[in-house]
Amino acid sequence: MKISVVITLKKDVLDPQGKVIHQTLDGMGFADIKEVRQGKYFEIDTKENDKKKAEEKVEEMCKKLLANLVIENYKIIESQ
């Protein structure tokens, strides 16, 4: 089973890289952007075939390593 997870910065955390990307896109002519936030994406291919169990395991991985909950949120976006 392949689980896809997206990790994003929490709202009140400053994202200087996102800001610079925003400015650069502005400079390229993409003028109508309100905000850019940079995040991380993981694909975890696991031997577990039970969807619920696999997602639970990945949640545990997020809490213990993949995300730092002081600044980040995680979200499983696809399991197949």
Next chain:
Amino acid sequence: MNSSVITFPGSNCDRDMHVALKKFGFKNKMIWHNSVELPKSDIVVLPGGFSYGDYLRCGSMASKSKIMQSVINFAKGGGKVLGICNGFQILVESGLLPGILLRNKYLEFICKNVFVKINNKDNSYFRGIKKKTLELHIAHNEGNYFCSKKQIKEIENNNQIALYYSDERGNIDDNNNPNGSIKNIAGIFNKEKNVLGMMPHPERMIDSSLSGEDGSIFFENLINNLK
């Protein structure tokens, strides 16, 4: 006094730390991150560098390495643990210290001397230091200390702020904040004050012919306090 410096893959200030500790009288051992047991130590030091290439988040991989469980147990039993730079990042990722170190506000690697004001001298790291500020070296890309509003309140209430970025006279303001850290925080303690994480490198300031000597003040004082 016995000290242990942990070397992770990618640590690069471990040898400087070894030299500094030895210079001021510590009997130091270098410990590889894959070891399970810590030798008998009066202080354990997590050195600076780029452990695991700063993958995922700085310090996140190293905080899960084998030796860290022993370091965490040692700290929870009251043992002194000092983390410098990447060592500080490893301490926050391991949960021994609150908060996290984010990318510097202006996205540049900072490598320069700064002054830090000692905020709390009621602990084994700074008790006895007469100077109000120390001139130390910083070299980091992720030194922007961040924590939640609730955490910062707790940190302040428990007097856990160890060092602030300041000017030579101890003024703490935005002009003397190199990386965007909240409240100009350069170093913090755990609640019990036996664990200290700081971004500045005292081990780089122990030789007057190379740099300054305010690092010497730190190490001389440290070994006296631990005796």
